[in-house]
Structures are given as structure tokens and as C-alpha cells.
Amino acid sequence: MSEFEPKIIAFVCNYCTYAGADLAGTSRLKYPSNIRIVRLPCTGRISPLFLLKAIQQGADGILVSGCHPGDCHFTSGNLHARRRWTMFRSLLDFVGVPKERVWFSWVSAAEGRKFADLITEMTENIRQLGPFEQARQLIAEAQLS
Amino acid sequence: MTALENFKKRAKELLAGGHVDVVIGYRLGTTAELRRTVFVRSAEAADQLVLDGHCRENLAGYLTRPEVWDGEGVVAIFVQPAGIRTINILAAEGQIDPQRITLLAFELAGSEAIKELPGSSVDDFAGLIENLKSQPAETDLAAEIEKLESLSPQQRFEFWQEQFSKCIRCYACRQACPMCYCRRCIVEQNQPQWICASAHDLGNFEWNIVRAFHLAGRCIECGNCERACPVNIPLMLLNRRLAREALEAFDHFAGIRPDQPPALASFKQDDPQHFIL
Amino acid sequence: MAKILRKDRLNEMISRLASRNTAVFGPSPEADGAISQFRLMQTSDEIDLERVLTRLSVKSLFFPRTEPMMRFDIAKQSIDMQQILPDEQKRVVFGCRPCDAASLAMLDGLFNWDYADAFWNRRRENTTIVSIACTRKDDFCMCTSLDLAPDSSFGSDVLLKAASDGAGWQVEAISDKGRRFVESLGDLLVEQNPPELAATTVVEKKFDVAKVCEWAAQDENFESDLWSQMSERCLGCGVCTYMCPTCHCFDIQDEGNAYRGVRRKNWDSCSFSLFTLHTSGHNPRPTQASRWRQRIMHKFNYYPSKFQHRSCTGCGRCTRYCPVDMGVAETLQAIGR
Numbered sequence: 001m002s003e004f005e006p007k008i009i010a011f012v013c014n015y016c017t018y019a020g021a022d023l024a025g026t027s028r029l030k031y032p033s034n035i036r037i038v039r040l041p042c043t044g045r046i047s048p049l050f051l052l053k054a055i056q057q058g059a060d061g062i063l064v065s066g067c068h069p070g071d072c073h074f075t076s077g078n079l080h081a082r083r084r085w086t087m088f089r090s091l092l093d094f095v096g097v098p099k100e101r102v103w104f105s106w107v108s109a110a111e112g113r114k115f116a117d118l119i120t121e122m123t124e125n126i127r128q129l130g131p132f133e134q135a136r137q138l139i140a141e142a143q144l145s
Numbered sequence: 146m147t148a149l150e151n152f153k154k155r156a157k158e159l160l161a162g163g164h165v166d167v168v169i170g171y172r173l174g175t176t177a178e179l180r181r182t183v184f185v186r187s188a189e190a191a192d193q194l195v196l197d198g199h200c201r202e203n204l205a206g207y208l209t210r211p212e213v214w215d216g217e218g219v220v221a222i223f224v225q226p227a228g229i230r231t232i233n234i235l236a237a238e239g240q241i242d243p244q245r246i247t248l249l250a251f252e253l254a255g256s257e258a259i260k261e262l263p264g265s266s267v268d269d270f271a272g273l274i275e276n277l278k279s280q281p282a283e284t285d286l287a288a289e290i291e292k293l294e295s296l297s298p299q300q301r302f303e304f305w306q307e308q309f310s311k312c313i314r315c316y317a318c319r320q321a322c323p324m325c326y327c328r329r330c331i332v333e334q335n336q337p338q339w340i341c342a343s344a345h346d347l348g349n350f351e352w353n354i355v356r357a358f359h360l361a362g363r364c365i366e367c368g369n370c371e372r373a374c375p376v377n378i379p380l381m382l383l384n385r386r387l388a389r390e391a392l393e394a395f396d397h398f399a400g401i402r403p404d405q406p407p408a409l410a411s412f413k414q415d416d417p418q419h420f421i422l
Numbered sequence: 423m424a425k426i427l428r429k430d431r432l433n434e435m436i437s438r439l440a441s442r443n444t445a446v447f448g449p450s451p452e453a454d455g456a457i458s459q460f461r462l463m464q465t466s467d468e469i470d471l472e473r474v475l476t477r478l479s480v481k482s483l484f485f486p487r488t489e490p491m492m493r494f495d496i497a498k499q500s501i502d503m504q505q506i507l508p509d510e511q512k513r514v515v516f517g518c519r520p521c522d523a524a525s526l527a528m529l530d531g532l533f534n535w536d537y538a539d540a541f542w543n544r545r546r547e548n549t550t551i552v553s554i555a556c557t558r559k560d561d562f563c564m565c566t567s568l569d570l571a572p573d574s575s576f577g578s579d580v581l582l583k584a585a586s587d588g589a590g591w592q593v594e595a596i597s598d599k600g601r602r603f604v605e606s607l608g609d610l611l612v613e614q615n616p617p618e619l620a621a622t623t624v625v626e627k628k629f630d631v632a633k634v635c636e637w638a639a640q641d642e643n644f645e646s647d648l649w650s651q652m653s654e655r656c657l658g659c660g661v662c663t664y665m666c667p668t669c670h671c672f673d674i675q676d677e678g679n680a681y682r683g684v685r686r687k688n689w690d691s692c693s694f695s696l697f698t699l700h701t702s703g704h705n706p707r708p709t710q711a712s713r714w715r716q717r718i719m720h721k722f723n724y725y726p727s728k729f730q731h732r733s734c735t736g737c738g739r740c741t742r743y744c745p746v747d748m749g750v751a752e753t754l755q756a757i758g759r
Contacts (some may be wrong), residue, residue, distance in 0.1 A: 048358055049331070052351055056341070069418070072373065079412040083395065086417055087361040087409065089391045091366045094293070095354060095381070096302025105422040134302045138347040143490055144677055145685045174747040176561050201745070210653070212709070227538050240464045289474045311457055313478075313487050313689070315664045320657035321745050333696055335675075342675050343488040343688050350671040375477070375744035 006060040006126040008035045008119075011050055013043045013078070015065035021113030031116040032123040035063070042066070044077025053103065053116050055135050056144070061126035062102045068083075068106040079104075095129045100129055148259040150194045152223070152249055154251055158187040159221050165247055166218035169207055171200040182207065196223065196251060196259050203367035205231035206323030208241050221247040226262075229270045229322045229366035230400025234363055236267070237405050240326055241268045267403050278398040286385045293382070305350070311376040312349035314342070315332040318380060319356060321373035324363050331355060361406025362391040366401045425604065425618040428580065428590035432466035432516075435610055442606075444512040447483060449476045451535050460515060465612075469517060474614040475737060479667035480515060480522040483546045485529075487664070490663040491674070491685045493539075506684075507540055513549040514603070520581075521565050521737040523553045525667035527577035531729040532670060541687070549752040550603045552703040554591065559623045562738030564751060566625040570736055573622045580604060592617060628751055631722070631732065633758030644715070652753045653714035655746045660691035662740035662749055666722070668733045692716050718753055 012018050017038045024031065040046055043066030054062050064085065072078040085104050091138050093099045102124055149319070152170075153211045160163045172183040172193045180199050185191050198366040207213055213220055225231070236243040248269060250262035257273060264270050279317065293301055314333075319325040332340045332352055340355055341348030357380075371380045391397040394417050397408040427435070436446045448469035450461040459478035463469055495502040524544070534540035556563075556572035565571060575581045579600030583592035593611055595601040604611065637643055664671040673690035675684050691697065691716075698707045707713045725733035734750065741749025 005238075009353055044361060049355065052354065055338060056347065056351065069414070073289060076412065079414075079416070080409070081417050082418055082421070083412050085389060085395050087387060087420070089384070089420060091354060091358055091361070094301065095296065095305045096298045096300070097419075098298040103422065104420060122230045134299065134306070138306070138345075138350060142341065142343065142345045142347040142677065143493065145346070169645070175741060175751070179747045184654050207655075212650075308455065311455075313664050315660035315691070317657065317659035317661045317745050319758075320659035325607075329696065338675075341677055342673070343677065343686050345488050348488075369745075373657070373659070373661075375665060375745075377455065379455075379481040 004127060004131060006034050006129075006131070007009060007058055008061040008123060008126060009057075010037045010063040010064060010097045010119075011040060011046045011054075012034050012063075012107075013045075013066040013073075014039050014041050015073035016071060016128060017065040017105075017115065019109035020107045020111045020115040023109065025085060025112075027112050029112055029116040030049060031051075034086075034126075035119050041076035042072065042074050043081035045083075045101065046081060048084065051092075052089070055097070055132070056084060056139065060129070060132045061103070061122060063103045063105065063122060065105040065107050065115075065118075068108055071088075075144040076117040088114040096134070098129070101126060101132060107136045113140060148251065148261045149194070150195060151156070151261060152251070153191055153194055155222065156185065156191040159247060160185065160191060164219060165221040166215045167213060167220055168194070168202050169213070169220065169222040170194045170248070170249070171196060171202070171204075171223060180388055184213070189336050192225075198253055198258075201253075201368065201372065203231060203323060203369050206321065206326075206369070208232065208235060208246065209323070209326040216246075219245045219247060221249055223249045223251065225250070225252060225367075226270075227365050228266060229273060230277075230365040231272070232267050232373050233400040233403045233405065234324060234365065234407075235326075236403035237400075237407060243403050244319065265351040266416065274401050278392075278401060283387065286381055288387075290377075290382055290386055305353075306321065306346055308378050309349040309353050311378055312344060312353065313376060314344040314349065314352065315375060317373040317375060318370035318378075321369040322360070323367070323369070324360055324365075325356075331359070351380070353380075353383070357387060360384065361387045362395070363389055363399055386422060394398060396415060423613050424586065425593040425611040425613055426590050426646070427593050427607070427611055428618065429588075431590075431610055432469070435607065436463060436466060438607075438610065439514060441531075442512070444514055446516050448516045451472060452477065462688040463516070471517060471554070474556070475519055475521070476737070477665070477739075477743070479525065479665065479737065479739065480518050480551075481525060481670075482530075483513070483515060483549070484526065484542055485672075485689075488686055489541065492686050493684050494676075494678075494682070500635065508544050510548050511688070512543060513545075514552060515549060516552045518551050518553040518578065519556060519568060519737070520553055520576070520705055521563075521735040522568055522573060522667050523551050523577035524574060524735040525577065525737075526551065527732060527737070528668050528729070529670055531731070532586045534726070538687060550579045551577065551601055552580040552582060552600075552603070554582045554584070556623050557584055557620045559625050560742070562749075562751075563736065564568055564628045564738050564743040565626050565736035567628045567754070568631055568732060568734055568736035569653075571622075572625055573705050573752050583622075586620045587617070587619075592619060593698050604659075606638045625736075629754040629755070630758040634754050635726060637757050644716065644719075648753070648756060649715040650709070650711035651747075652756060653710050656693070656714055657746055657750055658691070658693050658710050658712045658713065659745065660693055661745060663691040663717075663744050664689055665691055665739035665743050667735060667737055667739070670705050685687040692720070706746075714753070718750065721750070722754075 168185040171180040254260040340351040448463040451470040454456040458476045490506045493504045533539040595604040721733040
């Protein structure tokens with residue numbers, strides 16, 4: 001019986017978190033390969049529609065990560081994103097998408113270790129949670145699986 | 146004079162004096178409980194106006210219709226406090242010019258009586274709307290939300306899946322909402338197709354979530370959407386939950402002033418981020 | 423001699439049909455947040471026989487709001503397509519109303535016009551419509567204005583009329599399919615002297631439909647001010663078209679990605695502002711008035727000229743559920759009082 005391998009999609013900003021992930025790579029820090037990284041110029045570009053698309057395509061977990069407040073390459077993109085995340089997170093939780101499946105973080109370009117640790121922790125957590133069955137049922141019913 | 150008689154008098158004066166081109170109000174409908182929107186363009190036609198406890202529809206959405214505005218004209222419109230907040234939001238979002246709107250403001254006092262609210266432009270009601278912000282939310286809705294929040298996420302998902310499975314994608318919620326004025330809704334975008342247009346459970350889930358999100362921090366809870374829904378989806382639960390979040394997280398009360406920065410187009414340095422790792 | 427179906431034998435009917443692989447669909451109750459529509463019935467107490475009319479019409483059983491048409495799989499060297507047709511499940515619709523039954527007959531011509539629509543036809547061929555004549559109505563019913571009636575048999579395979587003692591219905595086979603159905607029930611039906619029937623409800627005419635059609639057919643009325651007057655408060659939603667048992671416009675959508683997906687047929691509405699938007703950006707029906715005109719003209723002018731039926735059965739759902747109390751009645755009364 002093969003172990004469940006979670007599908008995790010990460011939407012990250014180019015200048016901080018993506019660079020941080022790069023650093024993790026060049027530092028040869030190991031982290032699970034369950035993560036699929038989607039690079040955006042800034043977290044301010046991340047629309048909640050991306051998260052919904054990830055769920056629609058069968059993601060078990062979603063990570064959204066960007067620059068720390070004050071460090072945004074575009075000055076305030078992450079500050080707009082922060083508000084969006086607050087609202088969307090509470091909406092998702094209210095309609096039954098477990099909070100534990102959608103993670104948000106600030107990871108800077110220097111935080112390679114933080115990135116690796118975060119992905120490791122998240123993958124394990126989602127593995128324990130199991131596949132996002134309720135969403136998969138909806139997808140199957142639409143015959144998109 | 147009853148409130149209605151006074152309003153009719155005002156409407157006739159506005160029309161006869163050429164101060165407004167049209168008065169948007171209510172008239173009788175198909176049954177005793179139904180009311181219809183009416184566009185009154187002459188003082189004589191103002192006689193058909195009615196105002197009572199059945200006049201619940203928020204009419205302010207009609208203000209984003211080009212047909213309503215005749216060149217440089219002014220429009221008068223019957224509004225409740227939710228309608229005043231609507232005009233504030235539409236003004237803040239650059240969709241209408243509040244200077245060209247004369248308000249015939251009223252409130253439902255109890256189930257039947259109408260109370261006329263003094264004033265005729267949005268600025269006259271600033272204090273009234275400020276007071277609304279500190280008023281407690283409607284209790285039945287709050288209780289239902291509390292009940293849902295006490296369930297597990299899986300149970301909540303099941304609840305909403307059942308509700309959204311009824312959705313036939315008629316978009317009455319969207320069309321009835323004064324704040325849904327996009328000429329091309331996100332669901333009508335097909336390059337790429339973000340949200341499934343089909344009325345299966347997945348598509349319905351996506352649609353209702355997206356619409357709720359697009360109203361986050363903008364919804365003034367007039368209830369048009371839930372009343373319009375032909376399949377009784379409890380949309381106000383979603384709207385109330387998000388309105389509560391906007392207030393708790395950002396101290397944002399939608400539609401408080403016509404120059405209020407939109408909730409999701411502005412930020413504060415100390416916005417909450419306890420959930421961000 | 424008349425054939426009677428007793429209420430207390432409905433359960434038996436359902437199980438007998440089930441044993442013959444025939445599913446029974448009936449009006450479901452509007453309770454616990456669910457809305458009334460035609461659902462699969464396992465027992466007779468699931469059937470709501472009291473309500474005047476289901477919210478969702480019987481059209482949903484033949485033309486669902488979304489249905490898959492085919493599956494596709496695109497690989498480097500090949501494209502694999504699999505047609506998805508409705509199953510050939512035998513069904514009986516029990517408790518249809520005459521207005522809904524009429525709509526099915528009206529749509530047969532359309533779905534077999536220049537193309538035989540397998541999605542519609544398969545379901546139609548395998549379904550028997552057992553209607554129950556109306557003993558009650560509400561303020562929105564207007565079947566008689568469309569030359570139909572609360573006890574019309576048009577479109578039904580079998581028509582049931584309630585006995586005044588409430589014990590059951592007098593059964594009348596209308597079509598060959600209906601005759602076969604009645605025969606198949608055998609001893610489930612009791613033969614007796616015709617019982618006293620409950621009074622059919624009376625639905626006053628709300629407008630003169632012949633006048634409406636005549637007016638609509640006159641070229642100069644295409645530009646009438648009536649259209650913008652009548653549609654001023656129209657929201658442009660799809661409630662009237664989706665609740666209407668004769669409205670049949672659909673959109674084809676591919677879902678999935680560039681490699682795998684499903685092609686679907688979904689309800690669409692001529693009320694939507696983008697319904698006629700061309701790729702060029704031009705929209706021949708740019709105003710709600712022009713869209714409302716299209717709706718009325720289609721039902722009372724264009725459709726009758728092609729299919730000999732007005733595309734309306736007077737069920738009243740358009741007015742009953744319109745968020746702004748519109749629906750066709752107001753316009754038709756303005757034209758043809």
C-alpha cells in the first residue's frame with residue numbers, strides 16, 4: 001500500500017520567497033518534492049482565483065508566500081495581499097476548506113532554511129490530513145479527474 | 146401627512162420643477178405582498194408610488210444603468226440606509242456622481258410603518274451611517290453563523306455543498322446586487338476560464354465563493370441577492386461572515402462615506418497577520 | 423367504467439415499476455432548504471402531491487442544467503473522443519402538471535428540427551408522463567391564457583383526475599405509450615363506475631394571446647417603445663428563462679485543460695447581456711430592451727412560425743420567481759388585454 005503523496009501548490013513572489021527557495025536549493029537543503037512552485041512577480045499579483053484553480057486541479061494543500069512587510073520589491077504589493085489573504089482565508093474556512101490546508105508565510109530571499117523547513121513541515125501535516133477528499137469528489141462529479 | 150404622502154409631494158415637486166429627470170421608487174405588484182420598481186418621469190405618474198413594509202428591494206443598483214441618466218440629468222431615488230451605503234460605495238468606486246442623486250430616504254420602523262429620514266444628499270446622512278457601524282448585527286443571522294462555525298470544516302463543507310448544489314447559475318444574485326456592475330463578470334471570462342460556468346457542484350462552489358469574495362468589504366447586506374435567488378441559497382450567511390471579518394480585522398464598515406477607501410484596495414501597516422508564518 | 427388508481431397503492435406502483443427497472447420521478451417537497459423539483463422517488467410519501475407546481479420544471483429531467491456530451495484526451499499522436507449519452511433508464515414522471523407536460527410536446531419539434539438531438543430524444547423515448555390535473559392554482563398561473571387548461575392532456579401520456587373523496591385518481595390513457603403504461607399496471611388499478619371528481623380549478627384568462635401574436639407579427643411593432651417601457655426594471659438575470667419549461671437555449675463549454683477534458687452543454691439565457699456578444703465585440707442586442715423584445719418575440723412570433731406552438735404554457739414561473747416581479751404576464755397584458 002503506497003503512502004499518500006500530497007499535492008501541494010505554492011504561489012510565491014519572485015523577489016523573496018522564490019529567491020529563498022533558490023537559496024535552499026543552492027545550499028543543498030533537502031525538502032520534499034511534493035511541492036509545485038508557481039512564481040509570480042509579487043504576492044500582490046496573487047488572485048484568490050489561483051487558489052481556487054489549485055483546488056479545482058486537485059491540490060491537497062496550498063502555500064502562498066511572499067516578502068515580509070516592508071521588504072516588498074514593489075513597496076506595498078504584499079500589504080494589499082495581506083488584506084486579501086485575511087478575507088479569503090476566513091471565507092475558505094467558513095465554507096469548509098480546512099485552514100490547515102491553506103498556509104501563508106513571509107519568506108525572504110535570505111531564508112532558504114526557513115523555506116525548506118516550511119515545506120517539510122507542511123508536507124508532513126498535509127500527509128497526516130490525507131487527501132482533500134471532499135474537493136476530489138466535486139472534481140470527479142464534474143468528470144474532470 | 147403620512148410619510149408616503151410627504152414623499153409623493155417631494156417627488157412631484159422635484160419632477161414638476163425640473164430638478165430631477167426621474168424618480169426611482171416602488172409601486173404595487175402582482176400580488177398584495179409584491180412591489181415593483183417604477184421609474185417615474187412626470188408629476189402625474191408619481192401618484193402610483195407606494196411605500197410600505199413590502200418595499201425591501203435596494204433600488205440603488207439601477208443607478209449604474211446608463212439608461213437612467215439622461216445627459217446631465219439628476220435622479221431621485223427611494224433608499225433605506227443600505228441604499229445610502231450603496232451610493233457611498235458606488236461613489237467611492239467611481240461609478241456614480243453622488244452630486245447628481247437626490248435621496249428620498251426612509252427606514253422601516255417595525256414591520257409596517259415607514260419613517261422618513263430627513264435629508265436629500267448623501268452627506269446629510271453621514272451621522273446616521275456612522276451610528277449603524279456600532280449597532281450590533283442582526284441576531285438570527287449571527288446565531289446561524291455561530292452554529293456553522295461550531296461544526297468541523299468537513300461538516301461545513303457538506304452544508305455548503307448541499308446549498309450550492311441547488312444553484313442553477315441564473316446569476317440573479319449578481320444582477321440584483323448593486324455592487325456587481327462589471328460589464329464582463331469573471332465567470333464570463335473564458336481566456337482563461339477561471340471558474341467553471343457549468344452548474345455542477347464544483348462550478349457552483351467556485352461561483353458562489355468568488356462572488357462572495359468580490360463583495361468582501363463592499364457588501365452592505367441589503368439582502369437583494371438572497372431575495373433574488375430562486376432556489377433559496379442562504380447567501381446572507383456568507384455576506385454577514387465576511388462583513389464581520391472586515392469590521393473585526395480592518396475596522397471597515399462598507400459604505401460609510403462617499404470617499405471611503407475600498408477595503409481591499411487599501412491597507413494599514415498594522416493589518417492582522419497572526420496567521421502568516 | 424373507469425380505472426382508478428388509489429393513493430394507498432402508490433407505493434406498490436413504485437415497487438412494481440422498480441422491479442421492471444422503471445424509475446419513478448415525482449414532485450419533491452420544499453423542506454429543509456431543498457426546493458421542489460422532480461426527484462427519484464423510492465416511496466410514495468416522498469411525493470409532494472399538495473403543491474400547485476414544482477419550482478423547477480419537468481424540463482430538468484430531459485434537458486438538465488448541465489450535462490456532459492463527450493470526453494476528450496489529447497496526446498501527441500492521437501485525439502481520443504468518447505461520446506457521453508444519457509442512459510436509457512426507463513422512467514415514469516408521476517405528478518407532472520398539464521402545463522409542464524405541454525412544454526415537452528412543444529419542445530419535441532425543436533429538438534428534432536434540423537438535427538435529432540439524442541440527449542433529448544433518448545430521455546423522451548424512455549419516459550412516460552403521468553400528469554395530474556390541477557384542483558388548485560395560485561396568482562401566477564395563466565395556462566388558460568395560452569389556450570391550455572388545468573386539465574389539459576396535451577403532452578401527457580396519462581392524465582389523472584383526483585376523485586373528490588381524496589382516495590385516488592381516475593386514470594385516462596392519452597397516448598399509445600400511456601395505454602401501454604395503464605395496461606402494464608394491471609390489477610393495480612381498480613375498475614369501477616366513474617367516481618365523482620374533484621373540481622378542476624378555474625384559471626381566469628389574463629390576456630388575449632391571439633392579439634399578442636398578431637401584434638408581435640407586425641413589422642412596425644419591432645421598434646415599439648413598449649419594449650423599453652416593459653423591461654426598464656429587468657435585471658438581466660436568467661431566472662425566467664431557467665425556470666421556464668419551454669426555454670431551451672444552451673451553451674457549449676469545454677472544461678479541463680489542453681490535454682484532457684469534458685465538453686458540456688449548459689443552460690444559457692437570452693436575458694444575459696453577453697448572450698449575443700460577437701467575437702468582434704459587436705453585440706446586436708446591446709440593451710435589456712432589445713433582449714426583452716427577443717424573449718417575447720421568440721415565444722409568440724418566431725417559435726410559432728416554425729413549430730406551430732407558442733413557446734409558453736402559462737405555468738407562470740417567470741413571474742412567480744422573477745426577482746423584480748416581471749415575467750411575461752405584464753408585457754402580454756399590455757399588448758393583449
